[in-house]
Amino acid sequence: MTPNPRFLFLSKKHEEALASLSYGINKRKGFILITGEIGTGKTTICRELLNRLKDIDSALILNPSLTEGGLLTAIVDDFGLTSGRSIKEKIDTLNRFLLERREAGRNAVVIIDESQHLSIKALEMVRLLSNLETEREKLIQIVFMGQPELREKLENKELKQLNQRIVVRYHLNPLDCEETFDYILHRLKVAGCPEGFLTFTNGAADRVFRHTKGYPRLINVLCDRVLTAAYVENKKVVDKEMVLKAIKDIEGYKSSVHNTWGFHRLLGIFRRRGTVL
Ligand SMILES: Nc1ncnc2c1ncn2[C@@H]1O[C@H](COP(=O)(O)OP(=O)(O)O)[C@@H](O)[C@H]1O
Ligand SMILES: [Mg+2]
Numbered sequence: 237m238t239p240n241p242r243f244l245f246l247s248k249k250h251e252e253a254l255a256s257l258s259y260g261i262n263k264r265k266g267f268i269l270i271t272g273e274i275g276t277g278k279t280t281i282c283r284e285l286l287n288r289l290k291d292i293d294s295a296l297i298l299n300p301s302l303t304e305g306g307l308l309t310a311i312v313d314d315f316g317l318t319s320g321r322s323i324k325e326k327i328d329t330l331n332r333f334l335l336e337r338r339e340a341g342r343n344a345v346v347i348i349d350e351s352q353h354l355s356i357k358a359l360e361m362v363r364l365l366s367n368l369e370t371e372r373e374k375l376i377q378i379v380f381m382g383q384p385e386l387r388e389k390l391e392n393k394e395l396k397q398l399n400q401r402i403v404v405r406y407h408l409n410p411l412d413c414e415e416t417f418d419y420i421l422h423r424l425k426v427a428g429c430p431e432g433f434l435t436f437t438n439g440a441a442d443r444v445f446r447h448t449k450g451y452p453r454l455i456n457v458l459c460d461r462v463l464t465a466a467y468v469e470n471k472k473v474v475d476k477e478m479v480l481k482a483i484k485d486i487e488g489y490k491s492s493v494h495n496t497w498g499f500h501r502l503l504g505i506f507r508r509r510g511t512v513l
Contacts, residue, residue, distance in 0.1 A: 237281035260404035272408030275453025304361040351382035410450035439476035
């Protein structure tokens with residue numbers, strides 16, 4: 237379940253997202269926005285991007301603090317800089333660093349994952365950060381990664397200036413049926429499964445797609461369950477029935493957790509009311 241780039245499957249969509257990022261960063265476009273629903277592979281792409289940014293200084297903020305000060309501290313720290321405690325001192329430190337890097341002919345990137353959590357004030361602060369620029373190009377490239385509600389947030393009146401300056405945008409969609417099949421085969425191979433050792437029938441892969449709608453995170457959860465069952469039953473061919481059973485198990489588990497939770501809540505209410513059970 238971890239976004240490990242070792243398992244990276246470059247679907248056309250993931251490739252396009254990475255190409256948008258490389259274009260925006262290398263051409264110094266300033267702001268780049270990548271959106272996608274939960275589990276489509278945004279964090280995986282962040283990690284892969286970091287691997288690819290060879291001669292570029294980068295800061296990756298995975299769980300952004302909601303406040304301007306907190307976010308700024310995280311950026312300064314991730315670049316490995318030391319600074320005074322006030323916001324002004326931090327901005328000055330960052331500016332000095334960026335100018336220095338510019339003179340050394342280098343580019344700098346800040347990637348903020350889960351950006352939909354940033355407050356309006358923090359987003360506006362990020363815009364001000366990028367005000368430091370030479371006549372031709374931005375000294376810092378800022379990548380916002382986030383769930384689709386980030387786009388709605390950026391429509392806010394107070395963020396009009398920021399929104400207008402985001403020129404590179406990409407929305408990551410889930411995989412289609414064929415990509416889902418290829419994704420499963422790819423991950424099996426990287427995990428060390430020799431070719432032909434284990435097969436998913438077309439019907440099985442189709443069921444995985446229908447149930448997960450091509451969201452990689454959900455595919456992982458379902459296939460993990462299916463593979464565990466295949467291992468226990470010593471089966472080398474995964475068929476539709478096995479997938480259906482795994483779906484039932486997962487749904488059953490979810491509803492039993494739900495029911496237990498509901499039961500305990502009811503118990504709490506009875507206890508508070510002094511009912512003897
Ligand atoms: N292109 C991909 N290649 C390999 N695994 C992926 C890919 N996209 C997503 N995943 C897997 O799916 C899960 C969810 O991906 P993640 O990057 O955390 O999604 P998001 O950040 O959009 O919620 C992770 O376990 C990751 O390993
Ligand atoms: Mg993520």
